[in-house]
Amino acid sequence: MKTVSNVVNGYAHVAPATRAKVEEALARLDYRPNLSARNLRQGRTGVIALALPELDAPYFAELSRFVIDAAAERRWLVIIEQTDGDLERERQILDGVRDHRVDGLIFSPIAIGADELAARTDDTALVLLGERIHDGPADHVAIDNVRAARDVTEHLIGLGRTRVAALGAQDSSISGTAPLRLAGYRQAMAAHGMPETVATVERYHRADGFAAMTALLERERPDAVFCFNDLLALGAMRAILSSGLRVPGDIALAGLDDIEDGRYSTPTLTTVAPDKNELARIAVDLLKRRIDGRAGYAPQEVRAGYRLMVRESTAAPSPS
Amino acid sequence: MKTVSNVVNGYAHVAPATRAKVEEALARLDYRPNLSARNLRQGRTGVIALALPELDAPYFAELSRFVIDAAAERRWLVIIEQTDGDLERERQILDGVRDHRVDGLIFSPIAIGADELAARTDDTALVLLGERIHDGPADHVAIDNVRAARDVTEHLIGLGRTRVAALGAQDSSISGTAPLRLAGYRQAMAAHGMPETVATVERYHRADGFAAMTALLERERPDAVFCFNDLLALGAMRAILSSGLRVPGDIALAGLDDIEDGRYSTPTLTTVAPDKNELARIAVDLLKRRIDGRAGYAPQEVRAGYRLMVRESTAAPSPS
Structure with missing residues (x-):
């Protein structure tokens, strides 16, 4: 029963073969966990927020797709909040997601500074996603x-x-x-x-x-x-x-x-x-650790990978 | 007190001048409603879901930005679910958003048919957004x-x-x-x-x-x-x-x-x-009405506007 529980709850310490067997059995039984009840029992909502400047910028839309996918593997739902990079709205997000309880917040700030982040009083688990704030008061993932x-x-x-x-x-x-x-x-x-x-x-x-x-x-x-x-x-x-x-x-x-x-x-x-998929996965993993053991360790800073993609728009100069 | 309540709750029947005065006073007092408490009292979560094929398709990303903005005016938060147009995932969405309670669902289906929609047992308020299903069992907004x-x-x-x-x-x-x-x-x-x-x-x-x-x-x-x-x-x-x-x-x-x-x-x-902004606003308005008076009236079908934008890619044929 403990092993099945570990699989259902998405914990890591289950041997792959065992996990596969349990998942097969769950699929055969068409098992669907009662998430609301379980979340309530654990004092959780099962919902995280992703706050970013704007969905209509393709980079953030593509990144959001990966964050939602990675969160789904944790059985989390994702509320998306748009700040338009506006300082006041970024401050409001840091104060809490419009007074709704969420288990954690993944945040791509544009305007807010490290000092305000450090002075934050809301204790919702927080991970910063993107380039803005380094050596700050929160877990952070970005490329170099x-x-x-x-x-x-x-x-x-x-x-x-x-x-x-x-x-x-x-x-x-x-x-x-x-x-x-x-x-x-x-x-x-x-x-x-x-x-x-x-x-x-x-x-x-x-x-x-x-x-x-x-x-x-x-x-x-x-x-x-x-x-x-x-x-x-x-x-x-x-x-x-x-x-x-x-x-x-x-x-x-x-x-x-x-x-x-x-x-x-x-x-x-x-x-x-x-690597947007890696950025999203690291952000969700950091958030999961922070939710599970909040304030138990120093802020982490993690780098995701990137690649230079050389295409037609760059080549040696050519005479006209 | 009733008028202030009407403004705070976003009800329509307040004269514009009165609304402006109340909003100014609220702003001066830095009033922030306790949404969680109010929603609980009303048996609501203050959260709706938007289910669409994929955020990384720019059309859906741009539409989502407007839906989130329109929902924010109702003080609703928006959970985004991606189906990838997969029939099984669309069925799951119709069954309920992964067992989480939401007040309503705005849904852009790709694969599912009108018959399955009609056979839906989940009674969460539903609005269809997009071209898929006409004369169906739910409120629906699309262009012609x-x-x-x-x-x-x-x-x-x-x-x-x-x-x-x-x-x-x-x-x-x-x-x-x-x-x-x-x-x-x-x-x-x-x-x-x-x-x-x-x-x-x-x-x-x-x-x-x-x-x-x-x-x-x-x-x-x-x-x-x-x-x-x-x-x-x-x-x-x-x-x-x-x-x-x-x-x-x-x-x-x-x-x-x-x-x-x-x-x-x-x-x-x-x-x-x-008109993506209009599509989003109509969807949110239809959902609000459906949440407030669920099952009290026949499914609505509403058309949003569109314009032909003639740009460089179309012109009379030109000799080479």
Whole structure:
């Protein structure tokens, strides 16, 4: 009975063969656990919240699919909350998910700082997902953004490009995604003694990439651009092609996120592919540990893997 | 006190000026209702579920953003469940959201039929969102798919195209999106006495559009293609451009959904824009009425609006 309970509850310490046998028997009996009763008994709701800036950004939509899938393996349901990266709404999320009880919170903050996170009084189990806050007061999973950005920039330089611009810096942010990716770009440029060109944006949408690239083309003409996410890159691609220049012939273009759009654009988009499935699984695993043994150990920081995906949008310069 | 209660609870019958005054006072007092207590008192959870095929399809991600926003105005939280269009998982959703209590369910089914819906025993309030099941046993909101598909096809014919193909029919489906859009295409073709060319797909992803268009180009060469959604169209666009043909010079191309990708592709994509915000609001309003007065009236069927968005991918044929 104990072994069956371990399988049903998704605990790890069951031999694979034993687990398979139990699961087969459960399937044959069409067993469905009474989750509400069990959760109540354990003082749990069986529901976690995922708070992110916006579902209509493909990166967050793709990530959400993996978080929901990983949570389902723990038999958790997922409430999704959108903050639009608004500081006030991020503060409200940290205070509790609109006064509803949830077992835990996976949070991709944009605006909030480490100091406010540290001052949080709500004791719901918390895992941070994404690049924002390092060495903070909560468990955290992200890819190594500095190294990923350096890899992309090195790739562009390695193609023989000499005027490599970065697109996606943000005036406002003192921590988080933009400074980390900018730092990686700068490391690569400095290593090759190349002058920097940096274009700033307000947000990370296609429209921002389009506007920033249009402005950049008027000011100076880079021969390669590393955009800090794929939406910026797809907006920038449209701006370059609309101006009559070629990608990659005149300007090589790379992004970061590996959203599906960039696999079908013309040209297809070179990018960094964070392992979104791994990010989601680690986030859910960290949350499970935190729920089970809350406040029993120091905040964990875990890195997920990534890969550079070289596609049509980056190649050596070609004469027109 | 009654008026304040009406405002806090989001009831409609409060004069706008009065509502504004109450809301201002609430804001000044930083009032936050104790939702859990109130919901318990009313026998409600304050949580609804949104069940859809997949969050990583941009149409559903964009729609989800609006559903979450509309639900937030009712002070509801939204659990998202993904079915991948799998019949067994859709059946499970209809049986109850993994044994958790929710106040209502907004459901975009793909595989399940009207007969199974009618035989449902779970009495959670239900609203169907999307094209699948008409004249069914539940409230339902969708755009007029037949008319929208006919409009797109008429637009292509009106440009002087003579070999207009449809891409997105499905062998398996006897009701739902594909047959409705196919019917609209057929009405327009018949009205002009033009021969039909129909390409089938398994699913509605970019990869399916790419494969179906590649096969279509080998078999015959249409001079216009109406793809039954934007992802199919973006996959087809990639296939056409890869083959060395031009869009729209050689082949005019249109989709349906108006996802953001198609506003930045090169060429930008002509499409039908369903009013996603309206779809979401109607779904939430129908659900609210059903929760408040369950089983008290016949199933409602409501149409949301749409617009034809003519962009670069459709134009008169141009000589090469």
